[in-house]
């Protein structure tokens with residue numbers, strides 16, 4: 001049941017729990033109970049909303065920054081990652097295999113803000129060797145969802 | 161001027177529920193639960209393969225029987241999934257959907273006056289295709305109390321000396337009924353006893369929710385030689401518009417079918433055939449995911465009808481549920497028309513699929529949960545008003 005609940009809420013965290021229960025052949029209380037357990041176990045870490053900021057008046061700039069670092073003695077990469085992810089501007093931090101170490105996703109209101117973050121906060125960190133900033137020009141798809149308009153059902157109304 | 165038309169075709173009645181269709185057409189805003197095709201898009205890798213085949217300039221005819229590579233893959237698939245063993249060269253024909261397979265099989269097998277036993281409610285093409293092939297359709301009216309499964313007594317009672325083919329439309333459109341191994345066993349015995357052939361339309365075989373493997377009647381000992389097996393990509397792989405299906409049958413039947421197919425069609429669509437190689441080889445997981453989601457929606461609808469106290473047998477196949485509306489004292493068509501006019505929800509009268517569909521309506525769950533919920537809320541309102 002867990003996996004199925006997760007599959008559904010991953011795509012729609014606002015799904016009606018009574019409906020979900022009916023699909024899974026159980027009752028609402030059981031689903032709520034399972035959700036609560038998964039929240040406590042930190043399997044479910046939050047319920048954020050996917051927003052297409054381009055359609056609002058709010059200015060948003062995001063960038064993917066490739067970061068090379070020297071891991072710290074005894075702590076490996078985790079300590080360095082912590083220094084980075086604690087900045088509120090930072091959206092996501094991934095440890096990566098390949099030619100650099102971290103992929104850091106950051107979001108700001110202006111290009112300037114993002115650039116300042118990199119030059120004033122990220123780059124000066126002791127363990128950071130180099131950074132390469134890639135600004136996002138357009139988001140086509142995020143979290144499995146295509147950002148363009150919803151497509152309409154073009155099938156005939158009735159077919160046998 | 162002389163009458164330009166053929167008598168047989170002019171005498172075939174158009175769908176009995178044409179009036180209903182006309183009203184649906186006038187109400188573009190209505191929510192529909194009326195379609196018999198998947199809401200999923202064809203898996204992207206299949207579409208990608210089609211694009212690639214076009215880029216490569218594969219825009220020629222294939223052989224009349226279809227691409228050999230595809231037939232070999234289908235043969236593997238049938239063995240892997242249903243334990244069926246068909247020779248991809250001699251016992252298989254690629255067709256323009258299961259639809260063409262049904263038509264061509266009947267034309268290749270029927271002589272004037274031969275009777276075709278057709279369990280109903282069922283898909284709409286068996287009856288007219290039988291007539292066009294010179295045969296005589298003999299309906300067998302299936303009963304809700306038997307979960308719309310074919311019972312041996314019902315079959316026995318319909319057989320005459322002229323009976324030649326039994327159509328086996330399971331998993332069933334419109335009822336969602338399936339036939340499990342225990343249900344098929346006695347049918348197989350009767351088929352052999354009366355020397356009948358079986359045309360089994362297993363287009364929904366991948367959409368079965370019994371928790372057990374789908375069982376094909378062709379897999380019973382002694383049945384392969386008397387079975388025409390129809391399947392295709394429309395429902396399992398969400399490929400209705402690609403128009404691709406296949407028939408597996410004894411070599412002598414395939415030979416004659418290939419003749420008709422060759423003269424009438426030439427070959428199944430080439431682009432679709434190339435794409436289908438990927439569908440049949442690499443898409444088991446995509447199909448499983450779709451099946452899982454259909455099954456969740458099926459449970460959702462069943463539970464909704466249970467809460468409304470509407471009688472509804474549990475369907476275990478396809479993507480339809482077939483609740484009973486007999487308690488409201490209307491015909492299926494009256495019920496559907498009233499529902500459409502008052503609540504703007506389109507569902508299909510059971511009688512579109514044969515007289516024994518009277519008293520039921522077909523609801524398709526090839527729709528998003530959001531859509532199903534909205535439509536079911538309106539149906540619930542409608543039913544509450546009728547019960548007042």
Ligand SMILES: Cc1ncc(COP(=O)(O)O)c(C=O)c1O
Nearest residue numbers: 160257258259283333392394405
């Ligand atoms: C039972 C059944 N058989 C055959 C078909 C025809 O499918 P296709 O010609 O797309 O393969 C349908 C389509 O609705 C069906 O429901």
